Ligand SMILES: CC(C)[C@H](C(=O)O)[C@@H](O)C(=O)O
């Protein structure tokens with residue numbers, strides 16, 4: 001049942017896509033856009049084949065390879081037989097079922113959550129799903145976007161609908177002016193640090209407030225990306241001029257009269273003044289420092305000025321034991337200053353932070369400087385188009401001169417599903433979104449940070465407060 005009073009952005013998009021609701025609330029919603037990648041789609045296509053079904057609307061699905069692909073030169077093919085098979089399977093499935101597919105040599109290829117917005121496939125007011133938890137990224141455009149499982153991928157392919165129950169509404173208001181050296185990544189880490197990884201459970205989060213409005217589309221994507229780490233089903237931000245400017249002229253965005261019609265609808269996409277949220281949280285961006293995770297959960301955040309926590313300070317025995325275990329895994333001593341933590345690796349990439357704005361910010365810090373001799377650092381652009389743009393701006397030259405590896409697009413070391421991995425015990429400053437045990441490689445140690453914090457750490461060989469770091473001596477070239 002549609003609400004009679006004020007409605008939230010989530011309520012509006014939900015109502016506009018509702019096909020049917022049962023008495024117990026189980027609903028069928030229409031899905032506008034479906035993204036697929038090589039990891040969660042093979043069994044879905046297999047299911048269709050077995051049942052003798054077709055894809056209901058192939059033009060509403062877009063496929064790309066990202067998780068398995070190597071980030072080294074791919075022009076001669078993929079050496080690893082397992083990756084090669086996974087990639088070939090997706091290519092074959094897309095050919096057989098008539099789905100548009102960006103292969104590993106296509107300039108439009110990249111991480112699924114980066115290419116959707118880039119192509120204008122991601123649009124305000126749409127429902128978007130993908131067999132991938134970070135589908136929440138697309139919510140930055142005022143879309144209702146969430147991850148689904150492989151059997152649901154099959155259901156969406158076959159019917160263009162999804163069975164869902166409506167989630168609760170949560171509003172996260174981020175006010176205040178974002179200080180220099182602090183960015184979207186710190187905002188979302190700050191939120192997760194505050195509400196915890198279960199804080200958003202059962203909810204769709206809408207991010208609002210002055211600081212969110214001030215963010216670029218790239219920054220908004222960073223925030224929405226990690227909604228899933230906050231436990232939420234999805235995260236979203238009401239579209240505004242910035243959203244429309246970003247989308248205008250993109251290959252799959254509406255054109256001409258269709259654009260005008262779309263705009264009329266998009267301008268209605270905001271939470272009404274009198275809309276009620278089940279849960280509300282506030283954060284003041286003005287007081288936010290650059291953040292670093294010290295443990296094995298995204299909620300284990302601490303200011304760069306802080307220290308590794310001491311489990312003995314905790315009264316709750318269960319919590320103390322969890323901290324002890326995390327510190328043991330991370331190889332950290334309680335009380336260590338964050339800026340004294342030395343790094344072996346730096347990874348700048350992933351669907352959280354591998355867009356052009358991220359790379360520009362990194363270039364500013366590293367231009368004319370050099371990666372510390374004890375650190376191996378890599379930069380993996382989120383897509384072929386991001387890579388081309390960075391190269392057109394000369395950023396790759398800055399990175400390479402500074403000693404960074406400059407790779408081909410893909411998920412890379414965000415998760416250990418391809419050749420890019422941490423060795424056991426290695427410590428990494430990473431711009432990705434998950435720091436679970438083994439996430440970046442068996443016994444690998446991950447500290448989640450913003451792109452500029454990662455860049456500064458690569459140069460220094462340990463964490464540094466990026467607010468105290470001047471732009472690189474050659475940063476004019478990066479302007
Ligand atoms: C492989 C895929 C299913 C997975 C996800 O759903 O998120 C991956 O993208 C991740 O980030 O862990």
Ligand code: SF4
Pocket residue numbers: 066067111112113132134350351352410411414415432433
């Ligand atoms: S970059 Fe990381 S988080 Fe994003 S889709 Fe790939 S593996 Fe998942």
